[in-house]
Amino acid sequence: MPSRVARAIQDMIAERSLQAGDMLPSQRDMTVLLGASRPSVREAVSMLETLGLVRVEKRKGVFVAAPGGRSPADMWPLEAGYALKEVFQFRVSFEPAALRLAFPNLKGAALQRLRAYADALKVAASNGNSVLAAEQDTLFHDVIFEHCGNHLYDDIRRHLSRVMQNSQWVPMVMLEQVRDTAEEHMSILAAIEAGDCDAACAALENHIIAAARRCDLDININLSPREQTQ
Incomplete structure (x- = not known):
């Protein structure tokens, strides 16, 4: 890695x-x-x-590099082949769907791995270590695809791994907001541990929307009925 x-x-x-x-x-x-x-x-x-x-x-x-002075969107690699907004728009529907498929399998060792990565991300965020935070963020998301039981979803994730990872990493340019990323992962984990699939998928969707907003992007999706009542 x-x-x-x-x-x-x-x-x-x-x-x-x-x-x-x-x-x-x-x-x-x-x-x-x-x-x-x-x-x-x-x-x-x-x-x-x-x-x-x-x-x-x-x-x-x-x-x-000199610290600060650049926005997350400035760090998006030009050779990525996709606009950053396009990647977030794709992820916000693709990843919750993968989580819904994976949800019955996220128990035992898989759940322990999610907990370990979420905890390590929180520590990295507290220490201002964006490299370690980015690593744990990626590992957390990878567990979902490993357990979704759909080879096509997993293959798409692997094929697009670089652009998807970069979209996870660019918001971390702003170290002060990495803690928000960590808390969002904790919310996803809490819903999984509580056995609430709908809440877990909504938390993942909210996390991706929030990451896009940290890049000054509004990805313009319709809120689910569950969110509209909150």
Whole structure:
């Protein structure tokens, strides 16, 4: 998973006391320093760039980014092939449907994994660690698709994993709002643990809508009857 390499690069920045504007080792050198493959380093750098922690300058290298000053939507990769709003519009219907299919299977070890990832996300948010938060966020969502029992849903998730992950990560550019992401995951988990499928799906839908709003996007969906009465 690129997030593990991204955490190693994050540690490298801290250990070397690198400041905004300082240059990191080349991606080729990082493969040796971190004992990672070139694709893993490339994906990790992309993740750090999406989170606003580094900036990549073509033909120059990778540099530590200055904190703040950019909105989440600014971090959306231009090569993604889809507009960020399109991805959120897709996710807000696709992911709750997958959760509804997965719901009967989210018990035992699967439920424990959801709890572990939600707890780790909350700790990462409290510590201001966006890389670890992004990793735990992705793992939480992955559990849902692993247990939905529909190969097509799982294949679509895998095929679109990069754009879907990036849409989860870009709101985390604003560290002060990562705690909101953590609380939203806790709401989803609480509904699953309570055995309320409708509430869990509504909480997931609300989480995706809120993530879009953190990117200054209104994804314009009709509220469900359940939400309209709240």
